[in-house]
Amino acid sequence: MQNFIRTYLVLWLVLVFIGCDTSSADEEDDTDSESSTDSGTEDTVLNNRCALEDRLGGFEVTVLADYSSVQGIVNNGVLPASITTNELEQGGCILWKKHNLVCDPPCLAEETCDFDGTCIPFPLGQDLGTVTIDGLEKEIAMEPRAPGNNYFDTELPHPIFDISSRDIQLKTTTGYLDEITLHGAGSPAIQPQQSELVVIPGQDLAIQWDLPPQDTRTVVIFALNIDQHGSTPITLKCEFEDNGEGLVPAAIIDALIDAGVTGFPSGRLSRGTVDAVQVAHGCVEFAVRSHKAIDINVSGYIPCTGPGTCPEGMTCNLETYLCE
Numbered sequence: 001m002q003n004f005i006r007t008y009l010v011l012w013l014v015l016v017f018i019g020c021d022t023s024s025a026d027e028e029d030d031t032d033s034e035s036s037t038d039s040g041t042e043d044t045v046l047n048n049r050c051a052l053e054d055r056l057g058g059f060e061v062t063v064l065a066d067y068s069s070v071q072g073i074v075n076n077g078v079l080p081a082s083i084t085t086n087e088l089e090q091g092g093c094i095l096w097k098k099h100n101l102v103c104d105p106p107c108l109a110e111e112t113c114d115f116d117g118t119c120i121p122f123p124l125g126q127d128l129g130t131v132t133i134d135g136l137e138k139e140i141a142m143e144p145r146a147p148g149n150n151y152f153d154t155e156l157p158h159p160i161f162d163i164s165s166r167d168i169q170l171k172t173t174t175g176y177l178d179e180i181t182l183h184g185a186g187s188p189a190i191q192p193q194q195s196e197l198v199v200i201p202g203q204d205l206a207i208q209w210d211l212p213p214q215d216t217r218t219v220v221i222f223a224l225n226i227d228q229h230g231s232t233p234i235t236l237k238c239e240f241e242d243n244g245e246g247l248v249p250a251a252i253i254d255a256l257i258d259a260g261v262t263g264f265p266s267g268r269l270s271r272g273t274v275d276a277v278q279v280a281h282g283c284v285e286f287a288v289r290s291h292k293a294i295d296i297n298v299s300g301y302i303p304c305t306g307p308g309t310c311p312e313g314m315t316c317n318l319e320t321y322l323c324e
Helices: 002-043 248-259
Strands: 057-063 068-074 084-088 093-097 110-113 120-121 131-134 140-142 151-153 166-170 181-184 196-199 205-208 219-225 234-241 244-248 264-281 282-298
Touching: 057 131, 057 166, 084 205, 131 205, 140 151, 140 244, 181 282, 196 205, 219 244, 234 244, 234 248
Parallel strands: 057 282, 196 282
Antiparallel strands: 057 068, 068 151, 084 093, 093 234, 110 120, 131 140, 131 166, 166 181, 205 244, 219 234, 219 264, 264 282
16 A cells, blocks of 8 residues: 555656646747747838739728728739839839729729729638737737728727837638738837928928937828829829938929929928738738828919908919919
């Protein structure tokens, strides 16, 4: 009997030792795994973008002046009308030309016009399963919504991210695509340092904004549209380092004005990150940004909305919505 008890105690001690040792090893493995993941995320190269001809869509976390939004959609094809042409590039700025695609006979409701004048199936939003976004002020879990498989969340704190949001991760589950993971990083909302920008022919356009903390991984995008009613409008987009200032070259300004000025100009500054992943069907993006609108004045042009909206002695041209 004593031998049985002694044998039992020895076996019990061995099992306890093995159990404790296995638990310790598991904890060490978990720690190593977390450290590796965090390190990899910090080293992730952000600010990649999809080529326009491959972009199926994506997701965006946005902070605006009064509210924040989280939304996205991924289609099963590229919408031809969304593909713009690089007309001129200089100093980090590009003039993008939008194409007016026409098909004869006109396309059916479920079709869209392609560049060669033929009708193709209209790209449709796809079910990506549950889309989660971690690292924001609120953990996001979105399901596709009918019709169209759009993803969005309308119950968000504001702002939804800030500088403490070092690691923002978007993940999809199985669906139209395999599981994908995309990354982003938070930052303070951008603050333009000028209340109005004046676009002057023959002159560079200087833009200033607030400096972010040194360890942010953001870039700044400046978007400008001065041809609101043109048949083939050209818009300007510049990508600058987030160092507080950017310069649009005079050659870009002149080409933008020569392409046409109509209606009220609009401008916007954005600060953020963009990540992208190539998938079997194309490319998907994930953007984390803050936007601020900027008042724009094009020297020599006075926009209007109709009769009685121009200075004395001038009338509103309803084709260009400019005073003459």
